[in-house]
Amino acid sequence: MNPARRPLRTALTLLPPALAAAHIGPAGTWLPAVRRAWFPGLAGTGHPGHIALTFDDGPDPRSTPHFLDVLDTLAVRATFFVLGESAGRHSGLTREIADRGHELAVHGWTHDRPWLPRPGQDARDIARTVGVLREIGGRAPDWYRPPYGILTGGRWLAARRAGLRTVLWSVWAKDWRADATPASVRGAVRAGLRGGGTVLLHDSDRVASPDCWRATLGALPQLVSDCRDAGFTVGPLADHGVPRTVRPAGAPGPVR
Secondary structure, eight states: OOGGGHHHHHHHHTSOHHHHHHHHGGGGGGSHHHHHHHOTTTTTOOOTTEEEEEEEEEOOTTTHHHHHHHHHHHTOOOEEEEOHHHHHHTHHHHHHHHHTTOEEEEOOSSOOOOOSOOHHHHHHHHHHHHHHHHHHHSSOOOEEOOGGGOOOHHHHHHHHHTTOEEOOOSEEOOTTSTTOOHHHHHHHHHHHOOTTOEEEEESOOTTSSTTTHHHHHHHHHHHHHHHHHTTOEEEOGGGTOOOOOOOOTTOOSOOO
């Protein structure tokens, strides 16, 4: 078993079955086949002629400016899922992301794992991040993506109450790995690239292998070229036409 899953398994055994199911049930949407088949909105499936380009884990003053420069050169705008704690600490860089025409979105306050239910803390963290991004970017964000893509019932409900739409991804680049190269990043995306897809990349190595962001940066021009050669436009989630997501199985509360 993956050692990273052991604390979660141990924690869940201490909870009443109904509470454990409500907490972790929606995490089943982490599986790509489940998302695509049952929750296309959560998978980020949008207009068939468009690719949504998204970046997680920033802003990072060591790496994010390089991505902004390359995106300017490519004339591409993207969605940046930022951590509230980092966005507040690097408010000038966060503002620059928005000023350059990119979309700010919520990735949580910190990049933590949801071992136990903590609905109150989830609600405070997400609301706090929304407030920081509204203050810095001049408008409230629209999107939420949980750290590690692990969607729990509490985080889904907290995002919904904060006015956010939760979206994961259709294809990822596996660009957080120590062995990532521009070729491997490009190959991973090309293998799963379909019209209407949402691509997950990272503009920081804060919770990944040191300097792995350089592989993503090196692959970015060719990734955009691949999309355009296939006849797709590339842009942020705001331009993607993602359908609204119904309540994932196990998530608390009514669907509205």
